[in-house]
Amino acid sequence: MKKGRIEAFSDGVIAIIITIMVLELKVPHAAEFKNLLALWPVFLSYILSFIYVGIYWNNHHHLFVVVDRINGRVLWANMHLLFWLSMVPFATAWMGENHFAPAPVALYGFVLLMNGIAYSILTRSLIKHHGNDSVLAKAVGSGFKGTLSVASYALAIGCSFFSVWISGAFYVFVALMWLIPDKRIEKTLE
Amino acid sequence: MKKGRIEAFSDGVIAIIITIMVLELKVPHAAEFKNLLALWPVFLSYILSFIYVGIYWNNHHHLFVVVDRINGRVLWANMHLLFWLSMVPFATAWMGENHFAPAPVALYGFVLLMNGIAYSILTRSLIKHHGNDSVLAKAVGSGFKGTLSVASYALAIGCSFFSVWISGAFYVFVALMWLIPDKRIEKTLE
Amino acid sequence: MKKGRIEAFSDGVIAIIITIMVLELKVPHAAEFKNLLALWPVFLSYILSFIYVGIYWNNHHHLFVVVDRINGRVLWANMHLLFWLSMVPFATAWMGENHFAPAPVALYGFVLLMNGIAYSILTRSLIKHHGNDSVLAKAVGSGFKGTLSVASYALAIGCSFFSVWISGAFYVFVALMWLIPDKRIEKTLE
Amino acid sequence: MKKGRIEAFSDGVIAIIITIMVLELKVPHAAEFKNLLALWPVFLSYILSFIYVGIYWNNHHHLFVVVDRINGRVLWANMHLLFWLSMVPFATAWMGENHFAPAPVALYGFVLLMNGIAYSILTRSLIKHHGNDSVLAKAVGSGFKGTLSVASYALAIGCSFFSVWISGAFYVFVALMWLIPDKRIEKTLE
Numbered sequence: 228m229k230k231g232r233i234e235a236f237s238d239g240v241i242a243i244i245i246t247i248m249v250l251e252l253k254v255p256h257a258a259e260f261k262n263l264l265a266l267w268p269v270f271l272s273y274i275l276s277f278i279y280v281g282i283y284w285n286n287h288h289h290l291f292v293v294v295d296r297i298n299g300r301v302l303w304a305n306m307h308l309l310f311w312l313s314m315v316p317f318a319t320a321w322m323g324e325n326h327f328a329p330a331p332v333a334l335y336g337f338v339l340l341m342n343g344i345a346y347s348i349l350t351r352s353l354i355k356h357h358g359n360d361s362v363l364a365k366a367v368g369s370g371f372k373g374t375l376s377v378a379s380y381a382l383a384i385g386c387s388f389f390s391v392w393i394s395g396a397f398y399v400f401v402a403l404m405w406l407i408p409d410k411r412i413e414k415t416l417e
Numbered sequence: 418m419k420k421g422r423i424e425a426f427s428d429g430v431i432a433i434i435i436t437i438m439v440l441e442l443k444v445p446h447a448a449e450f451k452n453l454l455a456l457w458p459v460f461l462s463y464i465l466s467f468i469y470v471g472i473y474w475n476n477h478h479h480l481f482v483v484v485d486r487i488n489g490r491v492l493w494a495n496m497h498l499l500f501w502l503s504m505v506p507f508a509t510a511w512m513g514e515n516h517f518a519p520a521p522v523a524l525y526g527f528v529l530l531m532n533g534i535a536y537s538i539l540t541r542s543l544i545k546h547h548g549n550d551s552v553l554a555k556a557v558g559s560g561f562k563g564t565l566s567v568a569s570y571a572l573a574i575g576c577s578f579f580s581v582w583i584s585g586a587f588y589v590f591v592a593l594m595w596l597i598p599d600k601r602i603e604k605t606l607e
Numbered sequence: 608m609k610k611g612r613i614e615a616f617s618d619g620v621i622a623i624i625i626t627i628m629v630l631e632l633k634v635p636h637a638a639e640f641k642n643l644l645a646l647w648p649v650f651l652s653y654i655l656s657f658i659y660v661g662i663y664w665n666n667h668h669h670l671f672v673v674v675d676r677i678n679g680r681v682l683w684a685n686m687h688l689l690f691w692l693s694m695v696p697f698a699t700a701w702m703g704e705n706h707f708a709p710a711p712v713a714l715y716g717f718v719l720l721m722n723g724i725a726y727s728i729l730t731r732s733l734i735k736h737h738g739n740d741s742v743l744a745k746a747v748g749s750g751f752k753g754t755l756s757v758a759s760y761a762l763a764i765g766c767s768f769f770s771v772w773i774s775g776a777f778y779v780f781v782a783l784m785w786l787i788p789d790k791r792i793e794k795t796l797e
Numbered sequence: 798m799k800k801g802r803i804e805a806f807s808d809g810v811i812a813i814i815i816t817i818m819v820l821e822l823k824v825p826h827a828a829e830f831k832n833l834l835a836l837w838p839v840f841l842s843y844i845l846s847f848i849y850v851g852i853y854w855n856n857h858h859h860l861f862v863v864v865d866r867i868n869g870r871v872l873w874a875n876m877h878l879l880f881w882l883s884m885v886p887f888a889t890a891w892m893g894e895n896h897f898a899p900a901p902v903a904l905y906g907f908v909l910l911m912n913g914i915a916y917s918i919l920t921r922s923l924i925k926h927h928g929n930d931s932v933l934a935k936a937v938g939s940g941f942k943g944t945l946s947v948a949s950y951a952l953a954i955g956c957s958f959f960s961v962w963i964s965g966a967f968y969v970f971v972a973l974m975w976l977i978p979d980k981r982i983e984k985t986l987e
Contacts (some may be wrong), residue, residue, distance in 0.1 A: 232424060232478050234802060239432030239619075242809030247440065249883045250817065254890040258898035263891075277883070281876045288802050288872070302478070303596070306471045313439050313467070320444040321453075328448035406873070422614060422668050429622030429809075437630065492668070493786070496661045503629050503657070510634040511643075518638035612804060612858050619812030627820065682858070683976070686851045693819050693847070700824040701833075708828035 230294050233305055237287060240309045244316060245280040248273055251320040272323030272335075275398060276315050282405040283312060283342065293363040294353060304352040308345040314338045332394045333387040339398070340380035347373055376401045420484050423495055427477060430499045434506060435470040438463055441510040462513035462525075465588060466505050472595040473502060473532065483553040484543060494542040498535040504528045522584050523577040529588065530570035537563055566591045610674050613685055617667060620689045624696060625660045628653055631700040652703035652715075655778060656695050662785040663692060663722065673743045674733060684732040688725040694718045712774045713767040719778065720760035727753055756781045800864050803875055807857060810879045814886060815850040818843055821890040842893035842905075845968060846885050852975040853882060853912065863933040864923060874922040878915040884908045902964045903957040909968065910950035917943055946971045 252269055255262035287308075318338040322331040350367055357363045383397035442459055445452035477498075508528040512521040540557055547553045573587035632649055635642035667688075698718040702711040730747055737743045763777035822839055825832035857878075888908040892901040920937055927933045953967035 229482075232428060232481075235425060235805060236428045236432055236474060236478075238802060238806045239429055239809055240436055242806055243433055243436040243813055244439075245879075246810055246813040246817065246883055247436065249814075249886055250440070250820070251444075252887045254821075254887065254894055256894075258891070258895035258900050260900050263900070263904065274880075277880055281873075284806060285869075285872055285876070288806075291802075292799075299475075302475055303471075306475070309435075310464075310467055313436055316439055317442045317444065321448070324444055324446075325448035330448050330450045330453070334453065419672075422618060422671075425615060426618045426622055426664060426668075429619050430626055433623055433626040434629075437626065440630070441634075489665075492665055493661075496665075499625075500654075500657055503626055506629055507632045507634065511638070514634055514636075515638035520638050520640045520643070524643065609862075612808060612861075615805060616808045616812055616854060616858075619809050620816055623813055623816040624819075627816065630820070631824075679855075682855055683851075686855075689815075690844075690847055693816055696819055697822045697824065701828070704824055704826075705828035710828050710830045710833070714833065 230291055230297050233297055233302060234291055237305060237309065238284075241280060241284045241287070241312060244312050245277060245284070248276055248280075248316045248319055251316065251323070268326045269320075269323035272319045275402065276319040278402050278406070279339065279342075280312060280315060282402065283308075283346070286346070286405070290350065290353070290363075290367070293366045295357060295361075295363070297353075298356055300352050301349070301356060304345075304349040308342065308349050311338060311341040311345045314341070327391045327395065329387050329391055332391040333384045336380045336384040336387065336394060336398070339401075340377060340384070343373060343377040343380060347377075372404060375404070420481055420487050423487055423492060424481055427495060427499065428474075431470060431474045431477070431502060434502050435467060435474070438466055438470075438506045438509055441506065441513065458516045459510075459513035462509045465592065466509040468592050468596070469529065469532075470502065470505060472592065473498075473536070476536070476595070480540065480543070480553075480557070483551075483556045485547060485551075485553070487543075488546055490542050491539070491546060494535075494539040498532065498539050501528060501531040501535045504531070517581045517585065519577050519581055522581040523574045526570045526574040526577065526584060526588070529591075530567060530574070533563060533567040533570060537567075562594060565594070610671055610677050613677055613682060614671055617685060617689065618664075621660060621664045621667070621692065624692050625657060625664070628656055628660075628696045628699055631696065631703070648706045649700075649703035652699045655782065656699040658782050658786070659719065659722075660692060660695060662782065663688075663726070666726070666785070670730065670733070670743075670747070673746045675737060675741075675743070677733075678736055680732045681729070681736060684725075684729040688722065688729050691718060691721040691725045695722070707771045707775065709767050709771055712771040713764045716760045716764040716767065716774060716778070719781075720757060720764070723753060723757040723760060727757075752784060755784070800861055800867050803867055803872060804861055807875060807879065808854075811850060811854045811857070811882060814882050815847060815854070818846055818850075818886045818889055821886065821893070838896045839890075839893035842889045845972065846889040848972050848976070849909065849912075850882065850885060852972065853878075853916070856916070856975070860920065860923070860933075860937070863931075863936045865927060865931075865933070867923075868926055870922050871919070871926060874915075874919040878912065878919050881908060881911040881915045884911070897961045897965065899957050899961055902961040903954045906950045906954040906957065906964060906968070909971075910947060910954070913943060913947040913950060917947075942974060945974070 252266070252273060255266065315338055318331070318335045322328075322335045325331050347370065350370065350373075354361070354364045354367060379397045379401050383394040386393040386397070442456070442463060445456065505528055508521070508525045512518075512525045515521050537560065540560065540563075544551070544554045544557060569587045569591050573584040576583040576587070632646070632653060635646065695718055698711070698715045702708075702715045705711050727750065730750065730753075734741070734744045734747060759777045759781050763774040766773040766777070822836070822843060825836065885908055888901070888905045892898075892905045895901050917940065920940065920943075924931070924934045924937060949967045949971050953964040956963040956967070
């Protein structure tokens, strides 16, 4: 099976997820700047989630550059990732509307954690289908950044009941780590 | 006529259907975990429908791998399927928000039933266009799983007025039956 | 300029338009069938608009099969069509929620009228770009059905202040006229 | 890396942005034309934003015609543009619902300003990747219209506190300037 349609479907779902979050930016009824400023936790959550979903699209794009073929298992591993990505708008809205209260911050971390695990499952199912000697397996490498991310999310969930700002710092740290471009796949291709 | 654009349009519509269901996950106004847990019927309905729409995309993808060409009849049979798929978010929301009350559970089954019938019509219109000796006709086979699904939905609708849990068990059973990967088309291609 | 991206963008916008109409199907708060039946004008409007948007996608698809190349004028004629298509969900919701009151029925006809005109402008800008001897010009033909549709919409708007049912009959008549597959382009291609 | 998927993802996001704005056109509860007419600021804002997002899609399309290859920096410059485009529906809704009050009109200009800057960053990152002698660099040219747009937005923001109509005139002027088709890239290609 070719990879074209799974890419197109994933692009569609991720494009919708990244965009419908904006529907949670409820327009203030009054027309003063102070009404706008009162929305800062909602905006901050939106920006963070936009970056996270952007990172997932970016990594998905890089990953599928080296994908040759797919099978049923890969289709469902990809669907599983899309499911957890679809939870991001909900977690973002709950966190933003409640001004980073502990429970929503913990849920946000849980959703990121499940996304990290789902991405890892997708990667493994692709490697299994391509073989350990494939270009894909070499390009993916040890997955150190993925493991570090998952550990950070777990720590952030734990911290959320003491200090949501430490949790937030973890979320920002992981996002920055991924924003620094991942040269592995580009290098392997060369 | 080529199949590229009907695939792209179907991907788009299915991607939107699977994603806008998340808009029905209304964010609780309070920030406690108990507020989140109170949403369990909504989450459970969402997960079930995500899997069902995922199954339809998956089967649509497998089906169109063996499609050579399309005609006007196929375009409308596909549009008919997309119509019933677009009813899934409504039925899901009604069922989730009313904690699996009998009428919404029956409606959910009715929508699944109409989807099953619409998929069957699409398959037949494709076979009619490709011929009974085509790779497509062989790959689709007897359609036993489709018939079993439709019968299960009908039974689930009937049961919903006595026990919604039996209906729910039918819905889960059919979903699991389809989650087990369908090797027919992959095998026929080999 | 190639036509691939204008097709993809149009597919995306039309897929979203046809799907977000379902968001206007507000889930009833009670769980009885009578609550569902009370929504019949909303459902009826949805079905009619789903068919209309489906017809536009279908015709757009057929039209672009014979398109060779596009230019800036075509891009904006297409954008103009997408604008009027994007008005369909609004007109549908107003008509459905007000149980086919005269003003919403007239607005619905106006939106259909503008869509018909926009489609005609798109067709002409494509013919101008391809030449009167092109396959496209022959495939499009006299545009009799388009003219009849626009006239029907105009009559339906006028009738809406006396009898909305006559207007509705016009809308159903035009939809049926287009549902009968248009063989012109398929024949010309052969 | 090839450009196909970044085009598809951008098409998806822009298609959703241009379409979800229609969800802010809240259907009036009464069924008289006067209820519809009361929505004129919302419609006017929608039309203006539809044109602006259409211009961005159009320019993005023209730009990527001459793009050969992309890299990680381009991916993120594109994501940055999509972020600011995703702010357009929010700014549009705030402006329309508050009947062009000063603060929302200023915010609208700010969002357009950031879009203009983001587009400029995307263009530069593409030129850097293709080289100053590339077809792309020649096709993009001096960017005079872009600079004029950004200056107009800045002036419009400043004017909004004295007269929102002058700001509005700036927004309409810039839109018209871009609606006049940009022949640079088409000419360079020839």
